[in-house]
Amino acid sequence: MPTKKRPSLSIIIPAFNEERRLGPSLDRVEAYVRRRRLACEVLVVDDGSTDATVKVALQRKRRFKGLRVLSQGVNRGKGAAVKAGVLDAAAPRILFTDADLSTPIEDLEVLEAAMEQGADLVLGSRALDRTRTTVRQPFYREAGGRLFNAMAQCFSVPGIQDTQCGFKLFTAELGRRVFRVQEVPRFGFDVELLFLARKAGYRITEVPVSWVNSPETKVRPIRDGGQAFLDIVLIRLYDWEGRYKGL
Numbered sequence: 001m002p003t004k005k006r007p008s009l010s011i012i013i014p015a016f017n018e019e020r021r022l023g024p025s026l027d028r029v030e031a032y033v034r035r036r037r038l039a040c041e042v043l044v045v046d047d048g049s050t051d052a053t054v055k056v057a058l059q060r061k062r063r064f065k066g067l068r069v070l071s072q073g074v075n076r077g078k079g080a081a082v083k084a085g086v087l088d089a090a091a092p093r094i095l096f097t098d099a100d101l102s103t104p105i106e107d108l109e110v111l112e113a114a115m116e117q118g119a120d121l122v123l124g125s126r127a128l129d130r131t132r133t134t135v136r137q138p139f140y141r142e143a144g145g146r147l148f149n150a151m152a153q154c155f156s157v158p159g160i161q162d163t164q165c166g167f168k169l170f171t172a173e174l175g176r177r178v179f180r181v182q183e184v185p186r187f188g189f190d191v192e193l194l195f196l197a198r199k200a201g202y203r204i205t206e207v208p209v210s211w212v213n214s215p216e217t218k219v220r221p222i223r224d225g226g227q228a229f230l231d232i233v234l235i236r237l238y239d240w241e242g243r244y245k246g247l
Contacts, residue, residue, distance in 0.1 A: 007041040012085035012096040016047040025101045026060045032105045041066045045085045048075035079189025086175040094175050098166035100214040107209040111169040119205035124167030129208035157194045181246045188231020
């Protein structure tokens with residue numbers, strides 16, 4: 001019996017009530033993977049959706065070789081969904097990307113080039129070259145994002161210009177080590193990932209990527225923004241309490 005080829009890349013897509021956007025995104029990812037002839041697995045991690053997200057993913061699974069669907073059963077948050085995907089991934093490199101592909105999957109090659117130069121974690125960044133943002137967020141979201149990043153730099157990850165872009169590539173070794181002790185389940189998890197990766201001594205590189213704002217974003221500026229700000233403080237508290245000792 002022939003041995004199944006191990007994938008070289010795992011793409012993790014956390015999804016919560018994404019029945020409208022997920023299908024076209026998976027079609028685009030599939031076309032890209034086929035064009036590059038990548039040995040790739042794609043993990044759609046359903047975060048307790050109440051719509052047809054799982055059905056859409058399973059429909060694509062019939063023809064998209066390498067597509068897997070994981071279900072959390074209940075809504076736990078984007079960070080928890082990414083964690084589940086990372087700990088289940090089979091490839092030596094892991095990319096996580098938002099379900100709407102606000103950063104196009106084709107920009108993976110920009111991240112790969114940086115990893116070839118020795119980075120363990122490569123961050124897609126909207127802040128390094130804002131001319132690559134073709135559709136901008138509403139002004140209040142941009143202002144909130146910049147304030148959040150300023151706080152993140154002050155309390156947790158100085159020097160990182162954009163912690164929240166949902167397009168990050170890292171080694172599986174880093175992913176398993178960091179997400180094993182990761183605590184933040186929702187939108188602040190990106191900062192926690194960077195904080196822990198830096199604490200563990202991994203090399204982090206930030207590179208400019210393209211970005212198109214989606215008007216159907218699931219982010220609720222007041223509720224989610226407030227929780228993300230709180231998460232910055234909690235990360236420091238968790239570190240002080242010793243919750244990351246297993247790192």
